[in-house]
Amino acid sequence: MSYCINPLCEQRQNPNDIEKCLFCGTSLLINKRIRLIKPLRDLNENPFSYTEVFEVDDAGTQWNPVRKQRVMKVLKLNSPKLVELIERESISLRLINHPNIPKSTLDDFFTFVPNNSSLTLHCLVMDEMKGQNLEQWIESNGRISQSQALEWLNQLLEILATVHRANFFHRDIKPSNIILQSSGQLALVDFGVARRVTNTYLAKISGSGGDSTSRGGKYEITSVGTPRYCPPEQTDGQAVPQSDFYALGRTFVNLTTGVSLFNLPTDKKTGNLIWRDKAPQIEKPVADLIDQLMALLPGQRPQSTEVILRRLEKLPEQIKNYRLAKSKVVKYSKYALMSLVLIGGVFISIPLVTNYLVTQGRKLEAANNSHGAQETFEWAIRINPQLKPDIAEFYFEKASRNINNHQIARKYYERAIKYNAKDAAAYSNLALVCQRLGDSKCVIENYEKAFQLRPNSWESRYGLGNFYEDQQKYDLAEKEYQLAIKKSDEAVLxxxxxxxxxxxxxxxxxxxxxxxxxxxxxxxxxxxxxxxxxxxxxxxxxxxxxxxxxxxxxxxxxxxxxxxxxxxxxxxxxxxxxxxxxxxxxxxxxxxxxxxxxxxxxxxxxxxxxxx
The missing domain is CATH 1.25.40.10 (Tetratricopeptide repeat domain)
Structure with missing residues (x-):
């Protein structure tokens, strides 16, 4: 069976052995190479849809010489905005090179005019990623396990890393756009609303309101995406690469709960999705990561795929520490030691107790039990106040290891300063993190404190100059860079x-x-x-x-x-x-x-x- 490409044709099914549609006379061999085998969406399901998608037999071109079955998207309307979107999709599929993303070439994007018609169809051919999408898979199999979630999350982040390295972001990640192939590998499809990260685009979103680093100007930006998977900034037409992480987190809420996002409640105070009770198989360290992906503000989410992949590498150890921290043995031994110290500590020396408490505090922090860690550290300091610098150093190192996870890094630098208010490097690093979070007041206050402690620090002058440059306050940036250069010959940065x-x-x-x-x-x-x-x-x-x-x-x-x-x-x-x-x-x-x-x-x- 061959299908006619003409959307206005009233009888589109035709025998395989003819060259032209029996009803409207349109050629059934498109561009002398492509024959439509079957529609992948019901042609009568949504008459208002502006695209049709077919499985096609492609005889090949010089760029893709092997004959094979592929997929072709056909745009029925000539709206400039819709034409721009399909052109963008063509460019994105040509520039993003990953085995689990559909491939398309220059000759795979073309226009076609049906017989006796003024209608110009824009056609995009791409490789077919065969398998079942995850929306269908969940309906058949139910929610996934924690190990499956971690495996799939790792696969999708590897794909997304390639997308972001090519300076694109997808803008419509959801279970129905993820294909589980027979090999067990996931594929990411439908780049119809993918966006290239350009300076023009960034200027538009930073100038359209609400951002502390706004460059000014008014722009009209199209809002795209799928409800419940689409982050707030994307709904406002201000999507950024971190918007993909929000949709990824929401996708894994759906996969781990097996519940439609429309059926999950939202916390009225925080705006966060309430889902953990529907996914008891997911332990706290993994759930914390998923929640961070779904943070309401882009700056509170991980800032790159590399940061998330590093978090995934650390998760097995964090899960192990979390299970240890929850165990009754640790809990009761900690309180037993505290009791002995309060009573008099006759049988246990002070150094042994404090070393034990500091060790347990580190383990609790590694298990993401910050409240328990702080409580334990406070007990250790009560017994031995000289431990403050050591605990400050621990939090400083913790912050430095999470420097790309800005919200967490800020928390740890603030704790480092709490225990050692004379650490100029902690103030300087906190200022840098606040810059990434868009908190200008925090940036300037902490650099000023760093200058008071270390007046000759060229690094802090350079950091403040970089902040002013990001703000496009070039005169102030130049002044700080010149001060840094004056402070030291080492200020090559x-x-x-x-x-x-x-x-x-x-x-x-x-x-x-x-x-x-x-x-x-x-x-x-x-x-x-x-x-x-x-x-x-x-x-x-x-x-x-x-x-x-x-x-x-x-x-x-x-x-x-x-x-x-x-x-x-x-x-x-x-x-x-x-x-x-x-x-x-x-x-x-x-x-x-x-x-x-x-x-x-x-x-x-x-x-x-x-x-x-």
């Missing part, structure tokens, strides 16, 4: 930052002077790469292309910097070396970067590609 800032402000000769100054004071290859990049950037803007090429090649050789790839592609293009430029363009587009200027350069490249 501040030199790098100021050189980059000078380039962004088109003060290219000043950037060159700073870059040469920095190169004299460092042998660190990462810093050298950044400085050579700034030299190349400045020389490109000064039209000294040979020098620019030399410096940018050094930067890439030292560190493979994404921004150097972007700049070198511009140099090669200016030199008329189109083939070489394409190589560097690929590095610019596909490598990971969080620099706003890289987003600008990528957007400029995409704009040129889409105009061709």
């Amino acid at each position: 501040a030199v790098v930052a100021l050189s980059r800032l000078k380039n962004k402000n088109n003060e290219h000769e000043a950037a060159v002077t700073l870059a040469f100054q920095g190169l004299k004071n460092t042998k660190d290859p990462d810093l050298q790469a950044a400085l050579y990049k700034d030299l190349g950037w400045a020389r490109l803007k000064q039209n000294k292309l040979s020098e620019a090429k030399e410096y940018l090649e050094k930067a890439i050789q030292l560190d493979g910097r994404t921004d150097a790839f972007c700049l070198l592609s511009q140099v090669e293009e200016a030199l008329g070396e189109a083939d070489t430029a394409r190589i560097y363009i690929e590095g610019c587009m596909l490598a990971k970067s969080t620099l706003p200027e890289v987003f600008i350069w990528r957007q400029e490249l995409l704009d040129r590609i889409l105009k061709k």
Whole structure:
């Protein structure tokens, strides 16, 4: 059976051995290669749907020469916004390379006009990920175990890491968009609302209200996603990569409870989903991670897939410690020791008791029992006040290990300061964490305290300068960077930052002077790469292309910097070396970067590609 692609055709089923639709005369062989085998959605189920999806027989192209069954999405409406979405999906599937994400090539996106019709259909062909989606799987099998949850979460994060490294985010993660393949591997599908992270997009969401770091301006941004899986900021049209983590957490609530999210209550005070009583097989450390993924504010969620994957690696030990902390032996032995100390501690020496309590406090903290840990540490300090610096150091190290998990790191740095109010590094690090959380008052207050304790700390001056640069207060940022450089010849990070800032402000000769100054004071290859990049950037803007090429090649050789790839592609293009430029363009587009200027350069490249 072959199907007619024409959505207006009244009799779309046709025999296999004919070339044109018997009813409307539209060719059944699309682009001389594709034949529609069957619809994957009922064609009559939702007449208002703007897309149809078919399983197709694809004879192949030069980019995909093997004949095989694939999937084709057909956009029936010519709305500019809908056309833009399917174009984005095509670009995302071409640029994201993972075996468990559908693959599509340049020739797989095209338009087709049915016979005797003014209707232009936009078609996107992609590889088929065969299997059962997790919404169907749950209906048949019920909720999953904790071990299954951890295995699936790990698989999805590996996929999502590839998506985010390509500077995309999915924006519609849910059980029905996850396929369990016969191999046991999960696949992530439906990139129809995926978004590329560009500087233009970030400027839009940061300027559309409600954010403490707003850049100003008013933009209209489309809200997409599925109710109950969609985080608050995405509902407001302000999705960020961490929005995917919220949807991932909600997905695992559905998988571990087997209950529809619409049937789960919400805490009226906190807005958090109440679900743990429906998933008794999930222990507290795992449930805590899922809840953190679903934090209401993006800054309270883990900030990258790498952070979550590291958390997963630590979970087995945390689960073990949690089970130990819950055991009656630990509980009763702790209180027995406390009682002996209060009575007089005749048979137990003070050092033995305090060492035991500190050890138990560390174990309780590792098991995410913060209340029990603090209570135990307080008992130890009552017995021996000299333990305060040791406990402060413990919390400082705990915060440093969780530095990318900003909400948790903040809590631990604040506890470190509670036990040692003279630690300048703790104040400085707390300021950095507050910067990531968007708490400007906390940033400035803690840097000021760090300056009082260590007036000659160039690191704190650099950190405050970085904060002001994030706020786009470039005059204040420059002042702090200059103070850092004045404090120490070792402040090469501040030199790098100021050189980059000078380039962004088109003060290219000043950037060159700073870059040469920095190169004299460092042998660190990462810093050298950044400085050579700034030299190349400045020389490109000064039209000294040979020098620019030399410096940018050094930067890439030292560190493979994404921004150097972007700049070198511009140099090669200016030199008329189109083939070489394409190589560097690929590095610019596909490598990971969080620099706003890289987003600008990528957007400029995409704009040129889409105009061709």
